[in-house]
Amino acid sequence: AGCAPPQFDPVVDSTADVDTSDGLVIDGERIADAELFEAAVEEGRLSLYSGYVENSEKEVIKVFEEDTGISVDLVRLVPNRLSERVLSEQGAGRLGADVVRTSDFDIATRMRDAGVFQPHRVAGYDELDDTVRYFDGDFYRVFNPLYTFAYNTALVDPADAPKSWHDLTDPRWQGELGITQVGAGGSSLTLNRFQEEELGPDFLPALAEQNPRIFDSSSAALESLARGEIPVATAVVSSVNIAASKNAPVNFVIPEEGMAAYDYFVGMTDSAVNTDAAELFLEWNLSKRGQDVFRQIGEFPARGDVEPPEILAQQLPTADSGKIVRIDPEVLIASAEGDQRRWNGLFGYLG
Amino acid sequence: MRTLVRRIRQGVPTGVLLVVLGILVVLPMLFIALAAFSDDVPRPGSIGLDSLSLDNFAILGSSEALGALGNSVFIAALASVLAMAIGCGLAFLAARADVPGRRFLYFVGIAPMFLPSLVGALAWSLLGSPATGFLNLVFQGIGLDVTLNIYSMPGLIMVLALYYAPYAFLLVHGALSLMNPDLEEAAFVHGGTRRRTLSWVTFPLALPAILGSGVLIFALTMENFPVAQVIGNPGQVETLPSFIYRLMNASPSRGTEAAAVAITLTAVLLIVTALQQRAVMRRKFTTVTGKGVKTKLVSLGRWRWPLFGLALVYFLLAVVLPIGALLISALQSSPYVSSLGQLTEPGALSFYMIGQLILSPDFLQSAGNSAVTAILAALLGTAVSFVVAYTVYRTNSAGRRVLEFVAMAPLAVPAIVLGLGLLWTWLVIPLPVYGTVFVLVIAFMAVFLPQGYRGVTSSILQVDRDLEDSAVLLGARRATAVSWVTLPLMRVGMVSTVLLLLMLCMRELSAALFLFTSDTRLLSILIFDNYDNGAMQGAASVSLLYCVVILIIALLAKSFGAKTVDGAR
Amino acid sequence: MKVQLENITLAYGGAVAIDDLDITVEDGESLVLLGKSGCGKTSTMRCVAGLETPTRGRITIGDTVVFDAERGVAVPPNRRNVGMVFQSYAVWPHRTIFQNVAFPLRQQKLPKDEIRQRVAETLEIVGLAEFADRGASLLSGGQMQRVALARSLVMRPSVLLLDEPLSNLDARLRDRLRLELREIQQRLNLTCVYVTHDQSEALALADRIALMQGGRIVQIDRPERIYENPCSASVADFLGVSNVFSCVPRGTAEGGSLFGLTGHDVEVLAQDVPGDLDAPKACIRPEDIRLSGDPLRDGNDWLGRVEVVAYQGASVRYRVALKGGPELDAVVGKGTAPLLEVGAQVWASAAPSAVQVLPSEVRT
Amino acid sequence: MKVQLENITLAYGGAVAIDDLDITVEDGESLVLLGKSGCGKTSTMRCVAGLETPTRGRITIGDTVVFDAERGVAVPPNRRNVGMVFQSYAVWPHRTIFQNVAFPLRQQKLPKDEIRQRVAETLEIVGLAEFADRGASLLSGGQMQRVALARSLVMRPSVLLLDEPLSNLDARLRDRLRLELREIQQRLNLTCVYVTHDQSEALALADRIALMQGGRIVQIDRPERIYENPCSASVADFLGVSNVFSCVPRGTAEGGSLFGLTGHDVEVLAQDVPGDLDAPKACIRPEDIRLSGDPLRDGNDWLGRVEVVAYQGASVRYRVALKGGPELDAVVGKGTAPLLEVGAQVWASAAPSAVQVLPSEVRT
Ligand SMILES: Nc1ncnc2c1ncn2[C@@H]1O[C@H](COP(=O)(O)OP(=O)(O)OP(=O)(O)O)[C@@H](O)[C@H]1O
C-alpha cells in the first residue's frame, strides 16, 4: 500500500474557453446575456433537487460552478423518492428547490400537474424538437442514459463477449448473467419495453431460461459485475464508464439490436427563489457546453447538434442510426403495468 | 366535581406526554394509516377522506406478499434467536462472569454496532460471495475445497444475527449489571447448578430486557432492507423488505400499498407488544432492593477460556473480517480481485482515496451533521423514553398502557415508510424546523423511540420502588428522588440506551432521506449514495471513517459512566 | 401532630389489605401497631406516608387533610413531612452511609457544617460513626437497618413511621436504641407509629397499642390496659396468653362462675365474667399458673404431669398435661421454685381472678 | 452431619470480617450464633454455604473437605447440600410462592406429585398455604420471610443455616415456628446453625450457643451454662446482664470477696471469684435483684430510690439510683411484689452468689 494517487482518469475534461466580459460565452457560444448573467451571479447560488446519479451530477455541478461561479446546493434522491418529496413539499407550499432534475416522464408530468414547474423558454427554444421541450418550457429533456449490457473484462475476453442481445440467450451464459428487476424504476421499464419491442416476444422467456441473477437495483448489479461475481450484466453506459475510470475491469457492449435510452428532464420550479441562477442553469444545461459535459460522462445528449459520445474507446451510434431506441413516454406509461406483470411472471419474481 | 379536577390534574403529565408522543409518533402514523386506506397518496395539500378504500389491502392476499412474509418470518425468527443467544451470552460474560478481559468483551459486544447493517452486509458480500469472496480466495489459496456462499438463506440469517446481536447485548447487559447476587446465591445454595441458577434466576430476572430486545430484533430483522438487498437478493431469497422496497420504488410508486403492508405489520406488532406487556406487567423483576446490592462475578471455572474464545470468534466474524474486507476494498485501486496475491502487487493498494475523503468538505460536513444529530437525538430520545417508561411503570395515571403501545408503534413501520409520514407531518406542522437538523433529530427520536423505550424500561423494572419512595418521604421532590436514586441506579441501562440510540441514529438512512437538505446531509446518506453510484470503494472508505467516528463517540459516551452499581466507592 | 385515619380502605389488585380502618394518633403520642404477619400494618403506614392511594376514606395530619378520596385531595409524600423507616430498609446501595443519612438534611438546604455535625451525631447514636464513608451495600444486615433508622431520625419529621426498625439488631443494641428512640420522641414531641413484633419493645415504646386483625383495628388502648384486659380470646392469645380453651358455662359457684372446658373433664372457676358470651374461651397466662407439690385450695387446682421443660434464661417454661384435660403452659421464675423434671406429677393452680373468660373474637 | 471450620479468615476488600475462626458443629446439633450486629455471623454462614471464599482455613462437612485454602479445594454451594435462609430473604420476585418453594425439590428431580405434596405441607407449616399461587413480591415482609424459610425447610438439607429467619414475624407465629423448627431439626437429625437476636429463641433452639465478637468465637457452650457462666463481662452484658460495674478488689469478707465499685462509694460482696482478674467487673442480673422495704441482711443490701418504672407485661423493670452508687436495673415478676412508684425509697438486695466478678474481655 502507498499514498500515491492511483491512476484514475478523470471522466470529464472541463477545459474550455470561458468569457464573462459580456454575459456568459463559452467556446464561442453565448449562453446568457449580460443582464441574466449578472443577476444570476448576484444571486450566487441555486438549489437543485436531482434524481440523477450522485457522482455524475456532481461532475456536472463542478463544471457549472467553474464556468459561472454560482454554487449549487444539491439534494439528491433516487427519482421515486425525489418525486415523493417534491410533491409533498409542493403540497405544503414549502418546496425548497429552484431546479428539479428527474428521470421518467411520468414523474415529471405528475410534478407538473402539481404545479411544481414554471415555464422558461431557453435561448434556442425554437430550434429544439418536440421530444426535448415540453409544455412551453415547463421542463426539458436534457440527455438520455443508455441501457445496454456490460461484461467483466478480466473474466471475459472482448472477443468472446456477447455481441448482441440475442447472444445473451446462448447456453454459454446460463447462470452467468445479472439483470435488474423490472420494478427498479423507469430505466428498467424502458429497457423492458425495448426488449419487448425490438427483440421479439421470445427474447424475455429465453432470457428467463438462462436463470439470471436478479438484482434490485442496477447499481448492485454493476457492483457485482465489477467484483467479478458475474461476468455479464445489464448496465448503463455512463455507470460503466465511471466504474471503469475507477479501474473496474468492465466494458459495455453496443449490441447490434441497439440499446434503450431513457429520459432525464430538468425544469425550473414555480417557487424558485433564485430565478436568474435557475434560468442560467437551464440555459447552460441545454447549451453545447452543458451537453458536452453529459456526453463525456457517457450520456446521450438531447440536442441533435451535439456529437454522440465516444466512451471507453467506443464511438456510440448517432440518434438516427436506429440503434438508440427511445420509447415514447405515453407508450411506456400505458404498458407499464402489463409489462411488469409479464416480467414478474416470466422470471418468477415477487412484486 | 373535585374528583374531576383531581382526575384532570393527575392526567396532566400523561396528557402532556400524549401530546408529545402524538406529534412525534401518532401523527406520522396517522398519515401512513390514511395512505393505506386511500387511493392516492395523501400529501400535504391533498389530504382528504374522499378517496377512501380498502383496495390497497388486496396486495396482502397476493401470493408474492404471502411468500415474502413467510420467508421473512422464518428468517427473522431464526436470526432473532441466534442474535439473542449471541447477545445475551456476551452480555452475561461482560457483565457478570469472571472471563479474562471483561472490558474488552464489552467492546466486542457493541462493536458490531459501528457497522451499519448495510456496510456489514457489503463487507460480508465481499468476504463470502461464492465467486470472488476473500474467504473463498483464501480457501482456494490454501487448497481447501470448500466454497462459502453467503448469498443464501443461512448466510442471510447469519449476517442479520451478527449485526443485531448488539441490541440484545446492550439491553441485557444493562439488566444483568443490576442483578442482586443474593437471589442467585439462594438458588445456588438450594441445589441449583450454575447453569440452572442462570436459567432459573438470572436470565428470567432480566426477562424485560430479553423479551424487549427479542421483540425489537424480531421486528427489525423482519424489515431490514440493506441486508435483504445485498445478501438476500443475489441469493434470490425473497423477503418482505425487498417487497416493500419494490412497492416504494416501482414506477409509478405504489406508496399506498406499502403503507397498507406497514399498517398490517403494525397490527401484528401491537399484538406481540401486548403479549410482552402482559408477561412483564404480571410479575416483578426487582433486583435492586433497599437491602443492598453486592455485584459479584460468577465464576466460570474451566469454561473461562473456551467462552472467551467463542466471544473472540464472534468478534472475528462481526468486526475483524468485515473491517478487513472494507479496508482492502477502500484501499484497492481496482474493485476486481481474482486472487489474494493480486493485492500484494505494487500500486494495488493506496491510502490516497481515504486521505482525499477525510479532507473533503463533503465528508467533514456530513460527519459533523451526523454527530450533532445523533448526539442530540440520542440524549433527547433517552430522556423522552425515560419519562414515558417512568409514567408507564411507576405511576397510576390513566392511559399509561396506551403510552406503551404508542411508544412501541414506530417499530412496526419500515423506516422508509415512516420517513414519508414524518415528511408529511413536518411539512404540515407550522414550526420552523423543516429543512434544519432539528427535523432530523425529531425524526430519529420518533423512529427510535421503541428502542429507547425498551432499553429504559428493562432497568426501571429492576429498581425497587421503595428506594425512590424513601427519598420522597425524606423530603425530596419526586424529580429529585428520581435523579438521586432511580437514575443513578439505572445508570448502566441508561448509558446503554444512549449508546444504542447514538449508534442507531448515526447509521440511520431511510428516515432521513426525505428530510435532509444539502446542508444537513448525513454520513449514512453519503454511504448510500456512494453505494448507489456503484462506487463500492467510496462506500467502503466512508464506512471505515464512519466506524471511526462512531467509535470515538461511543467511547466518549461510555467513559461518562457505565460502571456497575455496587455501593459508592 | 395529630394523625387521623377515617374509613380507610386499601386494596392491592383485588385483595383488600386495609378494611374500613379508623385510628387517631394524638399529637406527640407513640402508637404501636401490633398484629399478625400480613394483617395490614405496613399498608397502613404507607397510606399515612402517601405511598398508597386508598380507595376510600380520609387522612388528616395536624390540621391538614392530606388525603380525601371523596374530595380528591392527595398531598404528595414529600409535603407531608412524614418520616418512615421501611421494613425493607430502602437504603440506597449506590451511596455512602454519610450520603444516605445526609440526604434529608440536604433536602432541607441546611448549611454543610450543620449537616455534617447532625449526621455525625446520629451515626454515633446508631453506632455507625466509623462507617460513614463506606458504601451502603457493603454492610451487614443490622448495619443497613441502622442506616435506615438514622436517615429517618436525622430528618426530625413531624410524624415518624417505623416499620420494625430494630428487627435485625441484637438485644443490647435494640434496648439502647429503643431508649434513644423513646427519648428523642419525647424530647421532640414526635408523633410516632411503630410496628414491632417484640412484646417488650411494644410495651416500652408505646403510649398506646393498637391491635390489628385482618386490616382492622380490634383494640386500641394503653399498654397495661390492653395487656390486662384483652377484648377477645384471639387478642389475648396474640399477647402471649398461651392457655386458651373453649369452654361452656356451668353456672356460678362460690367465688365466681364455673366453666367446663369443651372436650375435657376439667372445670375452671373464673371471676368477673360478663354475661352471655359468644363462644366463650377461658384464658390463663402461663405466668399466672403456679406449679407445686400440693393443691393450693383457694381456686383452681388441677393434677398433671410435666411433659416439656424449656429453659428460658430468667425463667423456666413447663408444659403440663392435665389429668383428663388439655395441656397447660406455665412459666416459672427461675429463683422462685425448684426445677421440675419431665414426668413429675404436679398440681397446677390458678387464682379465679387470673382466669379470663372472653369472647373468641369481637366483631368490629 | 458434622460441620467443622478451622482457622477460617475472610476479608471483604481490606476489612477482615472473620478472623481465624474455629468452630465445630456436631452431627445433629443445633448451634446458635450470637453476637453484635456486624460481628461476622452472616459471613460465617456464607463461608459454610460456599458463597464466600475465605483467604485461609479449612471447612469440613461430614467427611468431605468442602473447602481448603491450601489445597485449593472449593466444592460449589449446590453440591454441599446446605440450606440457607438469607437475612435478606432472597425470595425470587418473578416467581410464585409455589415455584419459590418447589425449587430445591425440582433440583432433586423428585416426581411432580411428591413435590406438590411436600411444598403444600411446608407452606402449611409456615401458614402460607392459601398464597401458593401469589407472586412472591406481592407479600408482606413477614410473609416473604416465611417463604424463604419454607424454601430451605422443604429441601431437607444435611446442614441448615438460618440467618435470623423469624425476625419479622409476630411473637405467636415465631413461637410456633420455633417449635416446628426444633421438632423438624430433631426428627431429621439436622445439623443447624442459627443466628438470632432473640434471647428466648436462642435458648429454646440451641443445643449450644456460640458467642462471636469481632469475627471470632469468644465462648461456646450449652445455653444454661453460657448463661450461668459467661466468660467475660462483655459476654454477660450481651446476654442481658444489664448491671455491669467496674470494680476493684477490697480483700475477702465473710461469705466471699469484697469489691468496691470504681467511682462510687458502694461495695459488693461476691462468691467464688477467681484470682487476679484483668480489669474485673461485677455483674448482676436484673432478675437477681430484690427490691423491698427492708434490707435482707444475708448479702448485699443497698439503699436507693426508684427512678424509672417500666411495665413489661409479665414483669416490671425498675431503675434504682443507689445512694452514693450507680444506677441499678431490677426486673421483678408481676405477681411477686407490690408495684413501686417512682421516687420510692427501697432496699435493693442481691445474694453474693448472684454477683459474678468477671474479666472485662477474654483474649482468644
Ligand atoms: N460486602 C461487604 N463488603 C465489605 N464489608 C462487608 C460486606 N459485608 C459485610 N461486611 C462487613 O463485614 C462485617 C461482618 O458482616 P456480617 O454480615 O457477617 O455481620 P453479621 O454478624 O451478620 O451482622 P448483622 O447481625 O448486622 O447481620 C461487618 O462489619 C460488615 O460491615
Ligand SMILES: Nc1ncnc2c1ncn2[C@@H]1O[C@H](COP(=O)(O)OP(=O)(O)OP(=O)(O)O)[C@@H](O)[C@H]1O
Ligand atoms: N404489593 C402487594 N400486592 C398485593 N398484595 C399485597 C402487596 N403488599 C402486601 N400485600 C398483602 O396485603 C396484606 C397486608 O400486607 P402488609 O404488608 O400491610 O402486612 P404487614 O402487616 O406489614 O405484615 P408483616 O408483619 O408480615 O410485614 C398481606 O396479606 C399481603 O399479602
Ligand SMILES: [Mg+2]
Ligand atoms: Mg410489614
Ligand SMILES: [Mg+2]
Ligand atoms: Mg447478618
